[in-house]
Amino acid sequence: MSPERGANTRRTPVQERSVATVDAIVEAAAQVFARHGYEAGTTNRIAERAGVSIGTVYQYFPDKDAILVALVEEHLDGALAALTPLLTDLVVRSPPVEEGIPRMLQALVELHRRHPALHRVLFEEAPRPEALRHRLDRTVGAAVDAVTGYLESRPEVLPPDRRLAAQLVVQIGETVTHNLVINPRDGADPESYVRETEVLLVRYLTGR
Structure with missing residues (x-):
């Protein structure tokens, strides 16, 4: 089995030095993947960028x-940390849909x-191992749970x-923001698409 395509089990670091090494490898992978793409982002390049040996990479x-x-788990953790206060506020404070939906879409754009x-x-080039698919499903499920609670609190929702x-x-929010921010069309203004998406969702939810 090629070391580039083995099982996705990994050693969990315990000592502080080991944790720092793993963090360096993951950060190096982020830089390598962003620059070279997934296929060309080899473990050799990641090791070189992290300043460690290839053996050290395979140790973890x-x-x-x-x-x-x-790397994706770290990305999702950051996304949840950014979105959780907003989603919690929507559930607790329950602003009108005309206010809540734009806030949600703008937060997705910034992410x-x-x-x-x-x-x-x-999210486009790399394969999705089973562990990653499960983590993505849990993250989306948590967002859906929060938005469900928000919509249940608003009497204008039809x-x-x-x-x-x-x-x-x-x-819809994820698809629009992903496609227009990550893959912008020539001359396209993402904000104009976001505004139209706000209109679409508000009209769907309230008929207004």
């Missing part, structure tokens, strides 16, 4: 996909703008199945 990660999973090249590699409505809001 059995293959490139295991590094990818760690996608942080590392567009890396984001493209992680669709009777609030969870189905929340799934549509999350998927």
Whole structure:
């Protein structure tokens, strides 16, 4: 089995020095993938960028996909940390849909703008091992749960199945912001598409 394509199990670091080494490898992978893409982002390049030997990389990660999973998990942790306060505020404060939907879409835009090249590699070029698919599903599920709670608190929301409505809001918001921020069309203004998406979702949810 090629070391680039083995199982996605990885050794969990315990000592502080080991944790620092793993962090350096994951950060190097982010830079290598963003610059070279997934296929050309080899473990040799990652090791060189991290300033460690290839043996050290394989000491903690059995293959490139295991590094990818760690990198995506780190990315998702950051996304959840950024979005959780917003989603919690929507549920607790329950602003009108005309206010809540734009806030949600703008937060998604800002997340996608942080590392567009890396984001493209992680979610368009790279394969999705089973562990990664499960983690993505859990993350989307948490967002849908929060949006469902928000929609249930708003009397102006018309669709009777609030969870189905929340799934549509999350998927449409993610798809629009991803495609227009990560892969902008020539001359396209992402903000104009976001505004039209706000209109689309608000009209779907409220009929206004």
